[in-house]
Amino acid sequence: MASVVFTPNLERHLSCPTAEVAAGSVRHVLREVFAKNPRLRGYLLDDQGELRKHVVAFVDGRQLSSKDGLETTLGSDSELYVMQALSGG
């Protein structure tokens, strides 16, 4: 199972504990998380389903590119960190 860890800053707005989900693309993994936590989707993705401009994500320590980053594949022991960017505050 892959781990999905969210910035604690999100806890100001809604609960989003670390999730364990089956491996797959980042888009797929996030979709699984959103199925159990629907409000979270709008905090991380824009209306077109892409990562918000000022949200960044890392897979096993590597930052996702803004282009096609959601198609990055997670392994069964991968960790996905979803953070707020330092920009956008």
Add this chain to the structure above:
Amino acid sequence: MSPTTHLDVATRKGLFLLQRAADGNWRIDGTAFLAESVTMVLRDGRDGLLYAALRHGHFGVKFQRSSDGGAHWEECATPLYPDKPEESDETTPWSLDQIWALEAGGVDQPGRLWAGTLPGGLFRSDDRGDSWHLVRSLWDRPERANWFGGGYDHPGIHSICVDPRDSDRVLVAVSCGGVWQTEDGGDNWRLTSEGMFAEYMPPERRHDPTIQDPHRVVRCAGDPDHLWASHHNGVFRSTDGGNSWSEVPNVAPSVFGFATAVAPNDPATAWFVPAVKDEHRIPVAGQVVVARTGDGGESFEVLRAGLPQEHGYDLVFRHALDVASDGEELVMGSTTGNLWSSQDRGESWQAISHHLPPIYAARFS
């Protein structure tokens, strides 16, 4: 006419809820969303609900509702743009950037809300914000291809005027996309920018109704065919329900500004907060003043008592000037965090606070 009892102030760093104290002065009675950007607030006179539009820097726009005057809040639905067609080549993103205008529908439409947004979509809710629908009849108009950003990167709807005589008649104003009206609750729209012009555009486009930049449009509550507009080119007025507009050139000390208010009981009385035009956007000569006409724009008085007259750099955004239902009391909030009220139609101003965050909107109710 019910007395004004609330003053709600939306700022870059939170929502401030004021009530009139026993001595008649306004006091901050509550706060909400401190440190968050609150772009708009609405206290709905039909049912008492309080709404706040948030714009998180990282996590997007959120819409909040309170049924107890702001003590407790619940997040309700956020307007959501539909999927952008793959074949679309427009540069405007189909993604909500900001709720820029928020108005209640008519008294005969309980629960109806209108939200004007960046990047240019008008949304309607008929269930107090539990769900929203993009008004496709306006969004899909081919003229939208001519719209462009004014101040922001993309177009936006900042003014929504519901006709108190007929709730299905709604006027909206777009920066930069002109003035639009519906007479059937939003099924069909007419472009009604006739008379507005933009000297800063190439000659062949100056009178193009689809690119006009009304900064703010307000309707006289007691005489709804009378409307006033601050436009990027100057002030305009309509006396025929917004169907045509005529220039009001005499505003002193300048015709450029954003904040606009019209007396609810006198369509010939209106207030503006002039600034140096275009990219400057600071008070003329560092003096914060209010321009008032009482004769339909033929002449203006420059009102300055109680306002900074030396090195004052307050800009008053388009939603940060309001007039109470009595037509006597005004409130004005600035980018510098000053909040002033006037009890005498703007003749003199008293500070409520000098140190709020930058003020986006100030509304009486």
